[in-house]
Amino acid sequence: MKKFTYGALALVFVVSSAGLAAAQTIDDIHVYDPVTGDPLSPYDGMVVTVEGRIFVVNNTYNGGTHYILDDSGNGINFYLPGAPPLNYGDRIQLVGPVHAYAGEIGIQTLTGDPATQVNPLGSEAPPTPQVMTIAEVLYGVGAENGYENVGKFVDVTGTIATLPGTAFNHQFTMHTGTDTIVVYIDGTTGIDDTGVAIGETFRIISPVVKYNALIELKPRRQADLIEGSGPVVDNVNCNDWTPLSGDAITVTATITDDVMVTGATLYFRDDSGDSTGVFSSAVMSTAGGDTWSGVIAAPHNERQVDFYISADDGDLNTTFYPANAPAGWLEVAIGFTSIYDVQYADPSLPGQNSAYYGRVVNLTGIVTVGTGDAGAASKFLMQDAAGAFNGILVYESSSGNYVLAGDEVEVGGYIDDYYGLTEMAPHSASAVEILTFSNDLFAPAKVHCGILNDDTLDDGDDVFGEAYESVWVTTFGSTVVDTVGADQYNTFKISDAPGDTLVVDAIVDLIYVAQMGDVVGVTGFMDYAYGVFELVPLQDEAIVVASATGVEDELPQILPAGGFSRIAPNPFNPKTEIRFVLTRDNLTQLNIYSIRGELVRTLASGRLESGEHIVNWDGNDFSGQKVSSGTYFARLRIGSEVLQVRKLMLVK
Numbered sequence: 306m307k308k309f310t311y312g313a314l315a316l317v318f319v320v321s322s323a324g325l326a327a328a329q330t331i332d333d334i335h336v337y338d339p340v341t342g343d344p345l346s347p348y349d350g351m352v353v354t355v356e357g358r359i360f361v362v363n364n365t366y367n368g369g370t371h372y373i374l375d376d377s378g379n380g381i382n383f384y385l386p387g388a389p390p391l392n393y394g395d396r397i398q399l400v401g402p403v404h405a406y407a408g409e410i411g412i413q414t415l416t417g418d419p420a421t422q423v424n425p426l427g428s429e430a431p432p433t434p435q436v437m438t439i440a441e442v443l444y445g446v447g448a449e450n451g452y453e454n455v456g457k458f459v460d461v462t463g464t465i466a467t468l469p470g471t472a473f474n475h476q477f478t479m480h481t482g483t484d485t486i487v488v489y490i491d492g493t494t495g496i497d498d499t500g501v502a503i504g505e506t507f508r509i510i511s512p513v514v515k516y517n518a519l520i521e522l523k524p525r526r527q528a529d530l531i532e533g534s535g536p537v538v539d540n541v542n543c544n545d546w547t548p549l550s551g552d553a554i555t556v557t558a559t560i561t562d563d564v565m566v567t568g569a570t571l572y573f574r575d576d577s578g579d580s581t582g583v584f585s586s587a588v589m590s591t592a593g594g595d596t597w598s599g600v601i602a603a604p605h606n607e608r609q610v611d612f613y614i615s616a617d618d619g620d621l622n623t624t625f626y627p628a629n630a631p632a633g634w635l636e637v638a639i640g641f642t643s644i645y646d647v648q649y650a651d652p653s654l655p656g657q658n659s660a661y662y663g664r665v666v667n668l669t670g671i672v673t674v675g676t677g678d679a680g681a682a683s684k685f686l687m688q689d690a691a692g693a694f695n696g697i698l699v700y701e702s703s704s705g706n707y708v709l710a711g712d713e714v715e716v717g718g719y720i721d722d723y724y725g726l727t728e729m730a731p732h733s734a735s736a737v738e739i740l741t742f743s744n745d746l747f748a749p750a751k752v753h754c755g756i757l758n759d760d761t762l763d764d765g766d767d768v769f770g771e772a773y774e775s776v777w778v779t780t781f782g783s784t785v786v787d788t789v790g791a792d793q794y795n796t797f798k799i800s801d802a803p804g805d806t807l808v809v810d811a812i813v814d815l816i817y818v819a820q821m822g823d824v825v826g827v828t829g830f831m832d833y834a835y836g837v838f839e840l841v842p843l844q845d846e847a848i849v850v851a852s853a854t855g856v857e858d859e860l861p862q863i864l865p866a867g868g869f870s871r872i873a874p875n876p877f878n879p880k881t882e883i884r885f886v887l888t889r890d891n892l893t894q895l896n897i898y899s900i901r902g903e904l905v906r907t908l909a910s911g912r913l914e915s916g917e918h919i920v921n922w923d924g925n926d927f928s929g930q931k932v933s934s935g936t937y938f939a940r941l942r943i944g945s946e947v948l949q950v951r952k953l954m955l956v957k
Contacts, residue, residue: 337452380456436628535622546717571599696776705734755805876954
């Protein structure tokens with residue numbers, strides 16, 4: 306996790322008396338929700354200053370829209386009908402307010418003379434587009450997501466999937482494999498695409514644009530549509546993204562061409578991490594169709610293997626994957642690294658970046674927070690041990706996995722930092738492999754609020770909240786001290802010592818409503834958002850309420866409206882007795898669910914009288930059939946006040 310001192314933070318964001326935000330970059334401005342694509346620029350409405358070279362000139366799409374590209378490859382549109390004449394490659398300094406139009410973040414016109422917003426800095430060579438695959442444009446590379454590509458200048462090759470329309474403004478689509486992108490033709494450009502035919506290969510030179518939530522290409526001129534090219538290499542995959550030293554690695558790729566693919570070669574080398582060494586080669590083969598494969602033979606004697614692919618066609622064209630090979634390549638780690646080693650940071654140091662930041666690694670562990678439960682379908686959390694530095698968030702941008710708490714997984718990818726939160730970014734969805742189901746979770750670490758929320762390096766206590774980032778934890782009995790936002794946002798603050806508070810930010814709508822003075826124990830995972838450590842419970846039963854006079858280590862499980870009082874025997878065979886208590890007459894439901902969340906049996910449903918109730922489950926489902934042995938869950942709902950779940954084990 307990246308941390309800054311207060312002084313460093315103060316330099317990141319400065320507002321002058323004229324309202325000008327300083328020290329920002331295009332990348333800082335271009336921020337979108339990675340799931341919905343909603344614009345989330347921290348500079349929205351503010352006046353900013355950026356610098357770059359023109360690659361879309363005025364009157365390309367309309368009278369006013371331009372695009373510039375900075376030296377790091379990030380671009381942004383600006384709408385300035387009154388701008389001075391600008392040509393491809395002109396370097397300018399641009400001043401203007403940040404605003405999103407039709408879902409795309411850009412810079413708009415200031416009141417007054419628009420010409421004063423542009424400071425010409427000289428004429429240079431026009432920018433060169435970045436070669437990207439359709440998948441990279443749509444979904445991003447590594448820990449990035451596709452929305453981070455908006456505004457970039459790209460060169461994308463694909464096969465035409467649908468024909469252009471006939472309206473003044475129209476579109477067609479092209480694809481590689483299962484990935485399809487829209488190519489939008491603005492009639493103002495005068496582009497003639499009548500020669501576009503299904504099945505042909507085209508290169509498109511274009512800014513990456515965004516319309517509402519859709520990422521598209523929008524070529525500028527006729528020369529941006531290039532018919533025919535070398536082979537298209539896509540869907541590169543390894544049969545094992547987490548190999549050991551003695552495991553051969555089979556690399557596959559989809560290779561297509563508008564004429565014929567005549568051959569493909571896999572280049573590879575062992576790499577100690579210093580990016581040196583000579584590449585060896587192996588001929589790739591195909592059994593027919595578009596899938597080609599090659600083998601990187603074992604043993605692998607260094608920490609990683611680097612590889613790239615070349616493909617040839619009947620027109621004597623050669624394509625490399627990645628496009629910048631052999632200067633660039635793909636990587637796969639050999640063997641496993643502990644999560645502790647990835648996460649550990651010395652609390653006495655001002656920087657808290659992972660020592661593995663930007664490096665390829667393999668991790669293995671138990672899922673503690675399943676797909677979607679961490680806030681998005683692209684996220685889950687895992688641990689390989691209990692306690693400090695042993696948890697990590699996995700962010701797989703395509704959302705191509707579905708894992709549950711208790712799954713044992715192996716993950717290959719890169720260590721990244723997202724606004725201060727250390728993440729594991731898998732190579733692809735196939736780089737996440739489930740080994741076993743239904744493993745026991747590591748016991749939550751029991752930690753005081755002051756340690757979990759400790760983000761101060763100089764307070765003399767030799768602890769730092771960094772240690773529990775993405776770790777499953779539980780608090781000691783703590784008093785609710787702030788309920789602002791509790792009703793609307795399920796957020797409140799707790800404390801177990803004077804001066805030490807911790808934000809609790811539930812990821813679901815809670816039945817429990819925090820009241821000042823409540824004494825609670827909270828279990829969940831530690832998150833880091835907007836510069837604050839937060840404890841995130843996943844369900845109501847993760848918040849255990851005790852009396853306001855004190856809390857013992859083992860907090861009572863009976864909520865004010867009632868709850869489970871006893872389940873025995875457990876494990877059981879052939880039946881178990883389930884007891885629960887209602888403190889008043891109330892609507893009640895008791896269901897049995899499988900490990901996958903499927904409803905197996907309803908044991909109680911309706912309005913029940915106050916007092917203790919006893920029901921038996923004989924291991925039968927709705928149809929009277931015996932269920933298989935394994936883990937089940939009893940879920941008890943009492944009115945709107947209680948939602949409790951208890952694990953049952955049926956053994957045979």
